[in-house]
Amino acid sequence: MRPSMRASRNPLKVLITWVKRQPPKVKAFLAVVTGMAAIVFLRFIVHDHDNLFVAAEASHAIGISVLIYKLMKERTCAGLSLKSQELTAIFLAVRLYCSYVMEYDIHTLLDSATLVTTLWVIYMIRFKLKSSYMEDKDNFALYYVVVPCALLALAVHPTTSHNIIHRISWAFCVYLEAVSVLPQLRVMQNTKIVEPFTAHYVFALGVARFLSCAHWVLQVVDTGGRLLTALGYGLWPSMVLLSEIVQTFILADFCYYYVKSFFGGHLVLRLPSGVV
Template sequence: MASLSRKSRNIIRSLTIWFQRQPSKVKAFLCISAALLAMVLIRVLIHNHDNLFVAAELIHAVGILVLIRKLASEKSCSGLSLKSQELTALFLAVRLYCSFVMEYDIHTLLDTATLATTCWVIYMIRYNLRSTYLSELDNFSNYLVVIPCALLALFVHPGTRHYIVNRILWAFCVYLEAVSVLPQLRVMQNTKVVEPFTAHYVFAFGVARFLSCLHWIYQVIDSRGLLLVALGRGPWPALVLLSEIVQTFILADFCYYYVKSVIEGKSVMRLPTGVV
């Protein structure tokens, strides 16, 4: 059994080395092919595509639990972005409000649990572990994303029959979710070294965004475009899909280097310049 495991690791390592030696265009082609293959497999294996969105929220919640373990075991919040957690709490709070007044379902329960744990993480960073918080590296201004998202939501929002304020808030949380990870990526860009728990959390967030993006794509395909009509007229339906795609691509580079680091058996993840 140990011999089989060793052979598997050697094969994976050989494939990794071969992949690294390929030109950039070949790497891009292989990554896109792998993503398309994953999309096809998920579509074949998972018949109810609503489960993808539930899975995305569950994986996000698991990522938060990883952060809680880091804070509890290491007694340090080094490498974490407080601003990213605050943006996450903000879009979750707005989405939770919209869920209560517009469509109460299982997503409401999942968002409640995720918001509660995110608020706990924020409390720990702000107060209990403040001495380990690297505020000088967490230098991304939240106003750079909150204000544009609010302005965009004011002009581009759903055309449903709900109150206008609720529709604007719904659009705001969709746009803000798409860019909420940017402060965390800035922290990792500044440090170049990503601790294991932080890397696990960001990777979980990336996987959650990928599944959520697939959920929307498959919903559009299965409804033969009727979902876009149900979301309203104008640019709003396109921006919903674009927001999901943006989230996925923002984290694509990081997820690649995370997988590469895991395959190589590295305990600490190091990012090349310009990755995030």
């Protein structure tokens, strides 16, 4: 009986259990190694690395669709952060303005659609479903992220030939996007229990952020570093890549618990203290 019992053990569960027992520094190292390995894997299986950006946008769209489905079907916004949606609307509005005056392309249209749906979500939370909004749990002060992002944008921004206001605005939306999910993570940390639709939404954001990060890293590798020069000089190119990496790692811990819960057969995600 013992050999058969050992053979029936799920290797993934064994791996997750082993990782869970490791100290924080080892977990961080394993996360970095796993991320790098995933990027190398994507480099060889995806021939056109621009498709990774399209995949990132698609993942974001799926996440928003899940969110809309939750609001329409369950008629509740419990577990959602209004402040995260407001931060998302701010950086999308600023990025849209910069796109119109600096580089109008297909991404401008995609951002327009995302902004419209985000404003609809804000409207639903503020007015239609206000009674189910957990305002006491959504207690992340927005000035903790908005003010530092604005100051950082003043100090480090693109060195292109565009108007200085446009360049600072572009930097501001890049930095703000990197931390816009923090209020949502705080809500989930405060409640400890995350219902499925909210968990799916945040996981989709995590996947989108990783694919976007992989896109930028592989583009730099493919161009032999020339992409960094095209973005400008000084600290700005490094800050763009750093912002992508920060977004990915902010969501990495949540995605770990999401995958663990999914393979454990649990519909409701329970977060331990200290995830955010």
